[in-house]
Amino acid sequence: MEVTWAWVFLDLPPDGFDEQLGFWQQVTRSTLSPWRGGRGEFATLLPAEGDPWVKVQRVGGAGGVHVDLEVDDVPEAAGRARDLGAVVLDDLGTLVVCRSPGGFAFCLVAAAARPRVQVRSGQPSLVDQVCLDVPTDRYAAELAFWTDLTGWAAPGTEPGESGLLPLTRPDGLPLRLLTQRLGQPDGTVTAHLDLACADRVAVTREHEGLGAQVASVHERWTVLRAPGGARYCLTDRDPGTGLLA
Numbered sequence: 001m002e003v004t005w006a007w008v009f010l011d012l013p014p015d016g017f018d019e020q021l022g023f024w025q026q027v028t029r030s031t032l033s034p035w036r037g038g039r040g041e042f043a044t045l046l047p048a049e050g051d052p053w054v055k056v057q058r059v060g061g062a063g064g065v066h067v068d069l070e071v072d073d074v075p076e077a078a079g080r081a082r083d084l085g086a087v088v089l090d091d092l093g094t095l096v097v098c099r100s101p102g103g104f105a106f107c108l109v110a111a112a113a114r115p116r117v118q119v120r121s122g123q124p125s126l127v128d129q130v131c132l133d134v135p136t137d138r139y140a141a142e143l144a145f146w147t148d149l150t151g152w153a154a155p156g157t158e159p160g161e162s163g164l165l166p167l168t169r170p171d172g173l174p175l176r177l178l179t180q181r182l183g184q185p186d187g188t189v190t191a192h193l194d195l196a197c198a199d200r201v202a203v204t205r206e207h208e209g210l211g212a213q214v215a216s217v218h219e220r221w222t223v224l225r226a227p228g229g230a231r232y233c234l235t236d237r238d239p240g241t242g243l244l245a
Helices: 017-027 074-083 136-150 200-209
Strands: 003-012 042-046 054-058 064-071 087-091 095-099 105-110 125-134 164-166 176-181 190-197 213-217 221-225 231-235
Touching: 003 017, 017 054, 064 074, 064 190, 074 087, 074 095, 074 105, 074 136, 125 136, 125 231, 136 176, 190 200, 200 213, 200 221, 200 231
Parallel strands: 003 054, 064 105, 125 176, 190 231
Antiparallel strands: 003 064, 042 054, 087 095, 095 105, 125 190, 164 176, 213 221, 221 231
16 A cells, blocks of 8 residues: 555634635635535645645534545555554545544545645745644554554654654655644544744744734744634744755
8 A cells, every 4th residue: 555645634614614714725825626525515725836735624513634645545545544443434435534543534545647746845834744633542552553554654653852753754745744642641633734834933923914823832833723723833844845944
């Protein structure tokens, strides 16, 4: 099994939907595709150049973030996910809906017929990382699951003092997975978005002007809340490479 592309879905609840959608369009500098799906619930955020990797979905409840992994063999990938402890919620053949051992929602979908390209150069900021927020007691199993399923290695099995441990993203993929060990002992694994920023202070001001609120500031990242309350981070990483600036 090979992961050939990765999508992040912004699962937006009905309360404040238009404001949230407008915010994410502006911070990603994207346009909106036509809505599709049985209830018109899906759309894609289209970058000015290159192929997209961010989608939006109308959902009930509180909303959140999930990922879709494009794979070269969906049945093989689904079987592997089951063997590693995932729960399959729905199997539509070319799309399989799953939950990780810690409860994080993700989908396995058939790979596109052609290679995709993400344009990273010249970006002041870029959504390029999904951080999995993992309770302490679930951390070892969740890290093992994602490294085994994707084949993306992690530099060790324990996060550093920051509680963060990234998985190595293969060249050409638009998203990296980062694991964060939380202080709480148990609970469901959730996720938030991270943006790589060439100038974190300037990007923070931009996002505040669009309606975000700063929750906390750290040495290398700033936590914000988007309109609607979704938490995300701006990080000191080169948007062109995704590496620490």
